[in-house]
Amino acid sequence: MTKKHIGEMSFLDHLEELRWLLIRSTIAVLSLAGASYFFIDYIYSEILFGPKNPKFVTYQFFCKILQKFEVQDTGICNAEMPFIIQNTDMGGQVSFMIWTCITVGFIVGFPFILWELWKFISPALYDKEKKYAVLFIVVASLLFFLGVLFGYFIITPLSVYFFGSFSASPEIVNEFNLDSYVGMIKTSVLACGLIFELPIIIYFLSKLGLVSPESLRNYRKYTLVIVLILSAIITPPDVISQVIVAIPIMILYEISIVISAVVYKNMKKKIKNT
Incomplete structure (x- = not known):
C-alpha cells in the first residue's frame, strides 16, 4: 500500500482537520486543568514552591555527591533561600491559579495532543508506518516527561538556588515577583520538555x-x-x-x-x- 494521495483532501479540508485538532486538544487541556484545581494546594506547596525549600531533593542529592568527593562546602549543603515571593497585581493570584492549572493540564494532556497530531499527519504516511502510532505516542511522551523532570529537578532548583541566594549588597533584599518566579519555572520545564523531543x-x-x-x-x-x-x-x-x-x-x-x-x-x- 502506498501513501494516501495528499490531493484527496483540499487545503480547506486540511484546515478543517487542523481546526478540530486544536479544538479537541484545547478541550482536553482545559478539562485536565479543571481536574488539577482539586489538587491545587499540593501543586503549590510541593511542586511550585518545592525548590524554595532548602531540603528539596535536588539540593540533598548534589550535597551528597559533593561530600562523596570530599569537596569542601559549596553552600548547597546548607542552602538558604533568603527571599520572599510577593504578588503586586490586584488579580495576580487569580491569574496565577488559572495559568498554573492550564500548565498542569497541558503537561498531563501532552500524550493526547500527540495522538491528535498523529491522526492529523497519518494520511501522509505509509500503512506500515501507521502501525507505529502507539510507539510514537509512548516514545514522544516519555521524552517530553523526561525533559519536564529534567527542567524541574535540575534547571529550576539550580536557578532558584543561585538567584535566591545571590546578593550584590547586604542593603538589597530579594523580593521576587510571583510572575517572575513562576515564569522561570514554567519556562525551564516546558522548554526542556520540548527540547527533549x-x-x-x-x-x-x-x-x-x-x-x-x-x-x-x-x-x-x-x-x-x-x-x-x-x-x-x-x-x-x-x-x-x-x-x-x-x-x-x-x-x-x-x-x-x-x-x-x-x-x-x-x-x-x-x-x-x-
Missing part, C-alpha cells in the same frame, strides 16, 4: 528529506555552540550548570543522528526495491 523532530525531518545524517554530523560543532548558548540563557551564569544542561541535549543530538541514518538507510532500500 529533538529525536522525534529529526525523525520526521529526515522522512521529509529536510535533514540528513551527513548534515547533522557536519553541523555538530555549530550545534554544540548553540546548545552552550541556550544553556547559558536558561541556567544560572556558572559553567557547571551550563555543562549539566548541555550534556543531555548533546546526547539527544547524537541519538538523532543515528535515527536519521536509520531513516535514510530504510529509504534507500525502498528505492532499490521499487
Whole structure:
C-alpha cells in the first residue's frame, strides 16, 4: 500500500482537520486543568514552591555527591533561600491559579495532543508506518516527561538556588515577583520538555528529506555552540550548570543522528526495491 494521495483532501479540508485538532486538544487541556484545581494546594506547596525549600531533593542529592568527593562546602549543603515571593497585581493570584492549572493540564494532556497530531499527519504516511502510532505516542511522551523532570529537578532548583541566594549588597533584599518566579519555572520545564523531543523532530525531518545524517554530523560543532548558548540563557551564569544542561541535549543530538541514518538507510532500500 502506498501513501494516501495528499490531493484527496483540499487545503480547506486540511484546515478543517487542523481546526478540530486544536479544538479537541484545547478541550482536553482545559478539562485536565479543571481536574488539577482539586489538587491545587499540593501543586503549590510541593511542586511550585518545592525548590524554595532548602531540603528539596535536588539540593540533598548534589550535597551528597559533593561530600562523596570530599569537596569542601559549596553552600548547597546548607542552602538558604533568603527571599520572599510577593504578588503586586490586584488579580495576580487569580491569574496565577488559572495559568498554573492550564500548565498542569497541558503537561498531563501532552500524550493526547500527540495522538491528535498523529491522526492529523497519518494520511501522509505509509500503512506500515501507521502501525507505529502507539510507539510514537509512548516514545514522544516519555521524552517530553523526561525533559519536564529534567527542567524541574535540575534547571529550576539550580536557578532558584543561585538567584535566591545571590546578593550584590547586604542593603538589597530579594523580593521576587510571583510572575517572575513562576515564569522561570514554567519556562525551564516546558522548554526542556520540548527540547527533549529533538529525536522525534529529526525523525520526521529526515522522512521529509529536510535533514540528513551527513548534515547533522557536519553541523555538530555549530550545534554544540548553540546548545552552550541556550544553556547559558536558561541556567544560572556558572559553567557547571551550563555543562549539566548541555550534556543531555548533546546526547539527544547524537541519538538523532543515528535515527536519521536509520531513516535514510530504510529509504534507500525502498528505492532499490521499487
